[in-house]
Amino acid sequence: MRQEKRKSDIIISSVIKVCGYSSILFVGLILIFLLREGLPALKDVAFSTLFSVRWYPIEGYFGILPLILGTLLVTISATLIALPFGIGTALYMSEVAPRWIKEVLKPVVEILAGIPSVVLGFIGILVLVPFFRKFLDLPTGLTAFTGAILLGLISIPTIVSVAEDALNNVPPAYRQAGLALGATRWQTIWGVTLPAAKTGVLTAVMLGIGRSLGETMAVMMVTGNAPVLPTQIYALFRPVRTMTATIASEMGEVATGSQHYQVLFLIGILLFVFSLVINIVASAVSTRQRKRSERVLS
Amino acid sequence: MFMLFLTACTSASDSTTQNSQPLVQSNYITNKGSDTIVNLALAWAERYQTVRPDVRISVTGGGSGTGLTALINGSVDIANASRQIKPEELDSAKKAGLNVQEFVIARDAIAVIVNPANPVNQLTLQQLSAIYRGEINNWSEVGGEDRPIVRLSRETNSGTHVFFLEAVVRMNDKKDKTIFTADSLLLPSSEGIISEVRENPNAIGYDGLGYVTSEVKMVAVSSLKSPDIYILPSAVTVADGSYLISRNLYMYTQNVPEGVIKAYLEWILSSEAQKIVVDLGFVPAIDQ
DSSP states (O other), X not given: OHHHHHHHHHHHHHHHHHHHHHHHHHHHHHHHHHHHHHTHHHHHSOHHHHTSSOEEGGGTEEOOHHHHHHHHHHHXXXXXXXXXXXXXXXXXXXXXXXXXXXXHHHHHHHHHHHSOHXXXXXXXXIIIHHHHHHHTTOSOSOSHHHHHHHHHHHHHHHHHHHHHHHHHTSOHHHHHHHHHTTOOHHHHIIIIIHHHTHHHHHHHHHHHHHHHHHOOHHHHHHSBTOOOOOOSGXXXXXXXXXXXXXXXXXXXXXXXXXXHHHHHXXXXXXXXXXXXXXXXXXXXXXXXHHHHHHHHHO | XXXXXXXXXXXGGGOOGGGGSOOOBTTEEEEEEOTTTHHHHHHHHHHHHHHOTTOEEEEEOSOHHHHHHHHHHTSOSEEEESSOXXXXXXXXXXXXXXXXXXXXXXXEEEEEEEOTTOOOOEEEHHHXXXXXXXXXXXXXXXXXXXXXXXXXXXXXXXXXXXXXXXXXXXXXXXXXXXXXXXXXXXXXXXXXXXXXXXXXXXXXXXXXXXXXXXXSEXXXXXXXXXXXXXXXXXXHHHHTTOSSSEEXXXXXXXXXXXXHHHHHHXXXXXXXXXXXXXXXXXXXXXXX
């Protein structure tokens, strides 16, 4: 009896161990594959071509700068839009809302997270694109701004659910202490609860950025995909082409191993690096925060 | 019944020479490629069920380049293309041990379209070229209102894009290496172009004649030789050669077709199948 238990223990724990290591293995394999397919681009395509401002791959123009800046423009604007809404919703749900509203809001936000991005893209094309063209008097509504609004909408649920968890983990004693000192409810939220949950909220923001960085379909449908180098402020209200949309729309066509194919994988490597940097920043921020709070408590 | 696979992944790992034999298994034909041809190919596949109920045909879009890549990788039997196969593609087909065969299955006009509210009714080929090169940026320069021009184009993997580049932007000058201006919007589908033109009075776009709906306005185009005569695209003006922006539509097979594929391609060039071509707004490949 006892022997059997030990055997099943060993089996289950080794299965779990394999599962745990497998994700490391997968990330490693993906990285190796990306590097193997994409790095030859640095050798085969001249640097002056890669860092030029024209992307027209079927004639050998491989300038990736417009794509990188297009992605950054859309992602940063989307984050600026999603940040106040996401954190505001999380604060409302965890600190202000009565229980029944909270019980309605939470599943609704989860449904928003579950809407396929292609559906949001459709809504974008049919509603947002015509609206922004008329409302802002733009040449066309297919712009970086339209994409940023949709991406904001897509990343809000991620930010809300992670930030709300973080706020819920703040011990009630903190809030009680704040209120007992005579602070208003808002002063307690802004001065006590939010700073106490800073780590989790920052993680939420980073995950939200990652979500909008990687989003493809909705962006491809509403940003117009013109590989223009966004240099002026008004570029936000002009079409842009993102890295993900470029990979998605061109990968099906390229001949395996061609220069175009290698450059598309190079773009994939860059996206990988971007999300790696975001993750490193997120974890660096959270470990630093923890150390400081430990110091305060001890 | 026909089968329509909305999304089909062509995995690069399929590309081996072992697959160079046509994938004929129990009368099953796979057909993939040009989005211009996809509706026509679907209509043919559907009608063919009444001719040969035992043959099943699956039709997928994705673009001419996508279809030809899949053909060379051995994952489809027939590739649809709205442009001729490129020399590089022929090379990689030869490397894979294929003897690719070409069939002209229909003809198509590329209509230049604008919003119905746009007063511009006609453009010369030079004006069109200048618009897409980025030299003309306002509708007032070509007789329209004072509005910016928003240029719409298909993605670069589209055969229509490549054809428009050669026939219009470069005006069939082989030495000309001009490309579309960078701020041309590259939309992933024909529907995307139609819907933006329908909605936006600043937009100009182009699309296969079969896709043009009554909600957008076609522009008459003049040729280089006779710049004063503006011609609207139609089956008649394509057939008599007076409308310039027209092209052949192709199907490609991996090798000289045999069996069910041969029978299907022969049927496509029959008058029964070519009648469907007319019904869908294309121009028949053969004189009737």
